[in-house]
Amino acid sequence: MKTLARMIAAGSIAAATLGLVALPVAAQDYPTRNITMIIPFAAGGPTDVIARIVASDMSKTLGQQIVIENVVGAGGTTAAGRAAKAAPDGYTLIMGHMGTHAASVALYPKLAYNPETDFEPVMLAAGTPILILARKDFEPKDLKEFVAYLKANEAKVNQAHAGIGAVSHVTCELLNSVLGIKPTGVPFNGTGPAMNALVGGQVDYMCDQIVNAVPQINGGTIKSYAIATPERNPSLPDLPTTLEAGLPAYQVSAWNAIFAPKGTPAPILAKLNAAAAKALDDENVRKRLLDLGSDIPKAEGRTRQALAALVKSDVARWKSVLKPTN
Ligand code: ASP
DSSP states (O other), rough: OOOOOHHHTTTTTOHHHHHHHHHHHHHHHOOSOOOEESOOOOSSSSHHHHHHHOOOOOOOHHHHEEEEEEEEOGGGGHHHHHHHHSSSSSSSSEEEEEEEIHHHHEEEEOOOOTTTTTTEEEEEEEEEEEEEEEEOOOOOSHHHHHHHHHSSSTTTEEESSSHHHHHHHHHHHHHHHHHTTTOOOOOSHHHEEEHHHHHHSSSSSEEGGGTTHHHHTTSSSSEEESSSSOBBBBTTTTSOOHHHHHHOOOOOOOEEEEEEEEOOOHHHHHHHHHHHHHHOHHHHHHHHHHHHTTBBOOGGGHHHHHHHHHHHHHHHHHHHHHHOOO
């Protein structure tokens, strides 16, 4: 019997068989053109910043440019819905996060996608501790005063966030529920613009991923009362933990991760995972991520399975914490 190679060489292969062999060849050559990475929030915020740092190194490894496209709206769920419906060919990816790919499920009864079944996990890009932030001239001097002030003034304080289901929204919902308050929420298209409003003094406080806040805190343009992790962060060594500062009940961190549409071929996912892992081992990438306070996943956290498990457990966790909004 002729081997497949000899059949191809002899030009005697049937058209139908050619169709069958086309997929692995395409996956093997991948990528042959630019890749789009959708960012569900405005430029300049944590998701955008992490994506640009990681994607620029992945572009070098893959030999093709990863082009960043910011698609804003509905707490990041507009972009995630679009990414879920994109062709599963490896040329559309999304930098999702704990909001788009976990917490949103609890808040949107008609969410246009299922993070667990409509995506292929590629890799966890960064863990991001949550900070309690305020405009620099906000009256309370420390976390205890902040808690007392919010309880006494809940009707007049306002809190910025990046839309329903965004990390800044759900992590501050958690804070507000610990304090038993319902402040006025002010939505933005991402915490990049929300941070500008905080710096400009148009909003009072916000909960956000550390990546957005380190330069601003160090520059004195905003202040932070605490980091909601058990340990202090090396990028902000003077910032107390919520445990130290008197609010041990408030503990929360977030994450950003790369996803592809469901059905993206396994060899392409493996290439993307390897390129992302290589990026996280690059000195320059590591320095930039660590300087901004993020946690870089170690080997066991870089597998596609680890990300699938994280999404699953966080979907369940946020479902138990949050109630759907209209
Ligand atoms: N950190 C933001 C959030 O609240 C989004 C962003 O990255 O701009 O989900």
